[in-house]
Amino acid sequence: MEGDSSLQLRVFDLNCWGIRYLSKRRQERVELIGDTLRQEDFDLVLLQEVWSEQDYHNLKGKLGGCYPFCHYFRSGVIGSGLCIFSRFPILDTLLYQYSLNGYPYMLQHGDWFCGKSVGLVIIKISGILFNVTVPLFPLSHQLHAEYCREKDAYLPHRLVQAWELAQFIRHTSKAADVVLLGGDLNMHPEDVGIQLLRGWTGLRDAFAEATHFEGCEDGCTLIPKNRFTDKSELLPFPMGIRIDYILYKAISSFTVKCKELKTTTGTAPGTDIPFSDHEAVMATLHIKRQGQAAGDTLGTAESVMADVVTEAQTEVGMGLRAAQRQRYSTGRMAVLALLLLLVQVTAALGTLVGLGTEQPFPKLSFSLLAFAAIGILLLATGLHLFHTTEVKMLQGTEEQMRMALRALQEHP
Amino acid sequence: MEGDSSLQLRVFDLNCWGIRYLSKRRQERVELIGDTLRQEDFDLVLLQEVWSEQDYHNLKGKLGGCYPFCHYFRSGVIGSGLCIFSRFPILDTLLYQYSLNGYPYMLQHGDWFCGKSVGLVIIKISGILFNVTVPLFPLSHQLHAEYCREKDAYLPHRLVQAWELAQFIRHTSKAADVVLLGGDLNMHPEDVGIQLLRGWTGLRDAFAEATHFEGCEDGCTLIPKNRFTDKSELLPFPMGIRIDYILYKAISSFTVKCKELKTTTGTAPGTDIPFSDHEAVMATLHIKRQGQAAGDTLGTAESVMADVVTEAQTEVGMGLRAAQRQRYSTGRMAVLALLLLLVQVTAALGTLVGLGTEQPFPKLSFSLLAFAAIGILLLATGLHLFHTTEVKMLQGTEEQMRMALRALQEHP
Numbered sequence: 001m002e003g004d005s006s007l008q009l010r011v012f013d014l015n016c017w018g019i020r021y022l023s024k025r026r027q028e029r030v031e032l033i034g035d036t037l038r039q040e041d042f043d044l045v046l047l048q049e050v051w052s053e054q055d056y057h058n059l060k061g062k063l064g065g066c067y068p069f070c071h072y073f074r075s076g077v078i079g080s081g082l083c084i085f086s087r088f089p090i091l092d093t094l095l096y097q098y099s100l101n102g103y104p105y106m107l108q109h110g111d112w113f114c115g116k117s118v119g120l121v122i123i124k125i126s127g128i129l130f131n132v133t134v135p136l137f138p139l140s141h142q143l144h145a146e147y148c149r150e151k152d153a154y155l156p157h158r159l160v161q162a163w164e165l166a167q168f169i170r171h172t173s174k175a176a177d178v179v180l181l182g183g184d185l186n187m188h189p190e191d192v193g194i195q196l197l198r199g200w201t202g203l204r205d206a207f208a209e210a211t212h213f214e215g216c217e218d219g220c221t222l223i224p225k226n227r228f229t230d231k232s233e234l235l236p237f238p239m240g241i242r243i244d245y246i247l248y249k250a251i252s253s254f255t256v257k258c259k260e261l262k263t264t265t266g267t268a269p270g271t272d273i274p275f276s277d278h279e280a281v282m283a284t285l286h287i288k289r290q291g292q293a294a295g296d297t298l299g300t301a302e303s304v305m306a307d308v309v310t311e312a313q314t315e316v317g318m319g320l321r322a323a324q325r326q327r328y329s330t331g332r333m334a335v336l337a338l339l340l341l342l343v344q345v346t347a348a349l350g351t352l353v354g355l356g357t358e359q360p361f362p363k364l365s366f367s368l369l370a371f372a373a374i375g376i377l378l379l380a381t382g383l384h385l386f387h388t389t390e391v392k393m394l395q396g397t398e399e400q401m402r403m404a405l406r407a408l409q410e411h412p
Numbered sequence: 413m414e415g416d417s418s419l420q421l422r423v424f425d426l427n428c429w430g431i432r433y434l435s436k437r438r439q440e441r442v443e444l445i446g447d448t449l450r451q452e453d454f455d456l457v458l459l460q461e462v463w464s465e466q467d468y469h470n471l472k473g474k475l476g477g478c479y480p481f482c483h484y485f486r487s488g489v490i491g492s493g494l495c496i497f498s499r500f501p502i503l504d505t506l507l508y509q510y511s512l513n514g515y516p517y518m519l520q521h522g523d524w525f526c527g528k529s530v531g532l533v534i535i536k537i538s539g540i541l542f543n544v545t546v547p548l549f550p551l552s553h554q555l556h557a558e559y560c561r562e563k564d565a566y567l568p569h570r571l572v573q574a575w576e577l578a579q580f581i582r583h584t585s586k587a588a589d590v591v592l593l594g595g596d597l598n599m600h601p602e603d604v605g606i607q608l609l610r611g612w613t614g615l616r617d618a619f620a621e622a623t624h625f626e627g628c629e630d631g632c633t634l635i636p637k638n639r640f641t642d643k644s645e646l647l648p649f650p651m652g653i654r655i656d657y658i659l660y661k662a663i664s665s666f667t668v669k670c671k672e673l674k675t676t677t678g679t680a681p682g683t684d685i686p687f688s689d690h691e692a693v694m695a696t697l698h699i700k701r702q703g704q705a706a707g708d709t710l711g712t713a714e715s716v717m718a719d720v721v722t723e724a725q726t727e728v729g730m731g732l733r734a735a736q737r738q739r740y741s742t743g744r745m746a747v748l749a750l751l752l753l754l755v756q757v758t759a760a761l762g763t764l765v766g767l768g769t770e771q772p773f774p775k776l777s778f779s780l781l782a783f784a785a786i787g788i789l790l791l792a793t794g795l796h797l798f799h800t801t802e803v804k805m806l807q808g809t810e811e812q813m814r815m816a817l818r819a820l821q822e823h824p
Contacts, residue, residue, distance in 0.1 A: 174587030
């Protein structure tokens with residue numbers, strides 16, 4: 001694109017649900033995704049939850065001809081699961097890790113073990129610099145639990161992640177012409193986390209802006225009709241929920257418009273199985289050069305934005321107090337276990353030097369108790385350190401939000 | 413500063429060595445640092461290793477009058493130890509965490525438990541946008557061990573950190589007019605990590621550029637004359653070493669010159685005790701608007717830069733292979749412990765259902781062995797997960813460096 005002509009960009013986004021041994025018909029679905037992408041002429045393909053590097057390499061092999069440029073973000077024990085395929089050269093990449101990501105002892109949720117990252121790739125297309133962000137918000141569980149919100153212990157962590165993602169985008173996109181974000185944000189459109197992210201970055205929602213839409217009602221991307229979705233999770237939402245997004249904004253002398261947005265509707269086109277338990281989101285964007293450079297702006301009126309930041313700050317503050325309580329109780333537990341151990345050591349030494357004529361406890365119970373005390377001491381200490389970190393990160397975010405609020409109020 | 417007039421900026425940088433209970437005469441030194449900063453008229457004060465938040469609050473209280481703006485970066489169990497005091501409003505902040513930071517089982521080194529972060533603050537002074545980075549490179553030990561380099565198991569981690577710091581600066585500084593970095597980089601000026609950081613970001617070394625220098629010979633910041641330095645560490649370097657830096661570059665239509673650089677010389681001015689075990693670095697910078705905007709450039713000729721990246725990539729590759737070996741051996745250890753446990757469970761069940769007429773082992777030894785097996789299983793699994801993460805991050809960095817090399821070779 002030179003002069004006044006416009007650029008058309010087709011973006012494909014999908015949470016692939018590619019957990020080895022756990023996701024149903026994974027290899028068949030990855031094959032299907034690869035085949036579809038090879039047939040369709042997308043420009044950018046943003047994939048999440050490609051947890052198996054082998055799946056990525058299979059896709060890379062299959063798509064090499066039509067998407068010669070690709071990147072897989074490595075992080076964490078399992079990997080980030082994030083990857084991108086592009087028709088245009090990838091100039092640079094950066095990985096950012098959230099500071100908080102659930103609790104290590106919530107093994108059944110497993111977030112803490114996943115990569116907790118945002119991937120950024122920089123791509124130049126027809127002279128236009130694109131900052132493309134692929135986030136994954138792993139805190140999925142209890143997402144659908146608005147009806148028992150007081151139980152959503154993860155909300156503060158999710159807000160910290162939304163805030164960090166927004167800050168990361170703001171700080172890295174200063175030289176970009178267009179910012180694109182495509183991914184599973186694991187939040188409803190009206191959630192405070194989404195409002196925070198969109199408001200603080202100025203990103204616009206392709207679904208809300210699209211001239212033409214085709215797909216699931218209300219743009220839902222997790223629907224009961226999809227055979228792989230967990231139906232019990234969707235009980236309070238009979239129509240499904242929208243949690244996968246394509247967001248965008250133009251920063252410098254460009255405008256972006258979403259001409260068309262599509263989602264799959266429970267099955268992959270022309271087949272009877274879905275790509276994933278999520279629906280794919282496909283956007284056709286029109287990027288046009290305009291006369292003068294527009295300054296970077298917030299996405300929401302300052303007064304509304306101040307309300308959103310205030311709400312988020314309140315939630316983070318509540319999370320902070322909960323974390324402080326847990327830090328205290330795990331610390332107390334560690335001290336008690338240490339005291340028990342000391343008592344045992346004293347008793348054992350007493351027996352050894354012959355203060356008591358006989359060992360007063362059966363040896364087996366005595367050593368079992370000692371092992372239990374050591375186990376509790378280690379566990380409680382580990383948790384205490386974890387909650388100490390959690391407190392620090394929540395305090396840091398709360399302070400950043402306070403700084404943002406001050407800026408919003410001072411320069412309305 | 414408007415029009416063609418120039419701005420003079422005085423920067424103070426110090427690694428404060430503020431470890432509670434461990435650092436000698438900590439409170440006295442923090443008092444001294446506060447008093448000195450209040451008397452001197454610096455514009456920016458960049459401090460590292462302020463591990464105690466109480467010390468930060470004491471400094472904040474003391475310096476509120478002359479440095480009304482400040483920020484403390486919270487992270488990790490202990491904190492990041494990074495803070496900044498400024499005469500000018502801080503507009504925004506961001507914290508970035510390195511993906512690797514030593515080994516959890518190297519308790520005597522302790523890096524893994526420290527915050528492993530880089531702090532960024534954005535400050536506008538007289539209309540000029542400053543991106544100020546305060547890094548801490550915690551991998552300090554074995555730093556002085558160039559004479560037995562093959563033993564420096566931390567070099568790959570340090571190179572990953574140098575690379576991530578460089579990438580972070582590149583990606584966040586696109587809209588800045590001037591980039592400043594002040595901190596303890598824990599590397600000698602000629603180390604490949606410093607060359608990588610400086611070359612890849614284009615940052616210039618205030619010591620090398622200063623018109624006037626006053627302080628320790630060769631700009632050393634860790635000197636035998638300082639009563640708090642560990643003399644045995646400095647044995648191979650009788651003059652001391654230079655590991656604390658002030659680096660800078662102008663990005664847009666500005667030029668930066670270092671008019672004067674000073675270091676303390678073993679004691680704080682006018683006293684007989686030092687500020688810290690490091691010397692303070694103080695720079696006077698002249699920032700001037702020039703006619704036309706200069707493009708962002710590398711700091712080193714492309715061919716030299718390619719050599720530096722190649723060397724770094726080789727070191728990271730060696731670290732990768734070491735990490736892969738450790739991942740394998742810890743995995744094997746976990747499997748062996750699991751097998752032992754299974755044998756024990758089988759034996760115990762056999763006794764229970766009466767297959768053996770008698771318990772063949774003394775109960776105490778049997779349960780002790782079981783506990784040992786559980787302990788080894790947990791430990792080996794934890795280490796296996798850690799080394800898996802390490803492998804992923806080293807692979808990711810190696811790939812990014814390969815991408816950078818390709819770019820350097822394609823566009824010489």
